[in-house]
Amino acid sequence: MLRIYNSLTKKKEVFKPVEDGKVRIYTCGPTVYSNAHVGNFSAFLMADLLVRYLRYKGFEVKWIMNITDVGHLTDDNELSDSGEDKMEAASKRENKTVWEIARYYEDLFMKDMRTLKILPAFKYPRATEHIQEMIEMVKVLEEKGVVYETSDGIYFDISKFPKYGELSGNTLDALQAGARVEVNEDKRSAFDFAVWKKLVGKNEAHIMKWDSPWGPGFPGWHLECSAMSKKYLGETLDFHTGGEDNKFPHHESEIAQSETANGKKFVNYWIHKSRVVVNSEKMSKSLGNFFTVQDLIAKGFSADSIRFTFISAHYRSKLNFTEDQLIESQKTIDKFNGFIQAVTKADVTQADDGIPEVVKSTGQQFEKGLDDDLNISMALASLFGFIKAVRKKIDSGNFSEEGRGSVIGFMKKINEIFMVFDFDEKKEKEFTADDQKVINDLIEQRNKFRTEKNWAEADRIRDELLKMGVNIADKK
């Protein structure tokens, strides 16, 4: 039984799907106007872990992740407020339109998603391809009398949605009191949010624009998720995930729009990923302290070590990202893979090794951990205990073919979650006949030196073999 922390109620709750055996999950996806960094991907890896674990538990999961490709670009002022001007440079240098740029960064994003072995979602709907659905939703909101028109757009009147603030813990009064946002004379409340923006004022030259009953313009920031989640997953979602920074105002506003338009509860379980931090500062595009997947791979870190680092940190605690953590993750991955090799190659005896029982109890511990709000630390601890127990059986010559099958089967099953284990039996490297002869000669020489206790020469040959890719492991 999965228990998960619901950001809305601020409690761990037992997960009950809307429909038995099925799970509908929506993840706030990337904004494709610049490079996604590993902080961004940590949120998607959290969703990946959740989806994979739900599948492990036998649920049929339908996962939707949106692509935010509606920007707020103007002809002469690209991305001026994002603090990231690489795109502007790229746009000019490559003479690309905003549409081409959106596709370009979307492609990069999808490539990194594959690199990190994040499960493909059922669909990645693009905001620009769902303008009609968004317009329809604004119409419904208009019919219900919760939006009003100003000179520059259509706004949602948050006073019409008393629960506004429930997710972030804000109350309408507190919001007013602590207001720091720019005052817009036309808005009834500083926190009323746009569902449709007109091409006036600073948005006069907006490149992305569509016709609507309110004139040409573009949709408000929060509308796409409400419209697309409804289209692909229905009116009530099981899970909605995203970064904690999306709680307010984005998710808060989604709730207001969706619940008003549909007259139903929008999301049963809100899951928010804590920020990734670098030297105690959030990793963000605007601070420029970010690493991209490609940066790290270029530095020699494996994609698996990136994946494992973010998956093995609990999603509700801040992760202080360092390169040392990637190294440690790699060691852990190697430890598991070394174990898989040892199991694969272990000599079997006919003994009744009792391993299937160990596998069973480990599986129970593993699930107990993940069932408790994806407590990955507990799940991993069960695995470390497991490999120690199995190695002990192997070392004491108490290992059967059945035991091997049981261990490998289990590792393969949990690898559907981790995706970093390697089951290929490490064969002797293939050498040409000539090389093989040289190697055999060197080994023979070294053994001769060893017999003569000429350790200096023996070690020299060992180094030489290592350079050729031959690893010597002496046994007694």
Next chain:
RNA sequence: GGCGACGUAGCCAAGCGGUAAGGCAGAAGUCUGCAAAACUUCUAUGCGCCAGUUCAAAUCUGGCCGUCGCCUCCA
């Protein structure tokens, strides 16, 4: 200023009222000529600080200190 999360060994980290899991690093040992791998053992009288509740608190309550996030595009 408002809202929220969090503070456990050198580092990462579990723990959710019954007396500190696990991983990395470190130390000693088994094996080995040495090394690598593996295995064994050890490494927090204490969980930011101060009060309180309780037979019992890292775990509950209150206050304080500190860190971070959101309130503005951001996973």
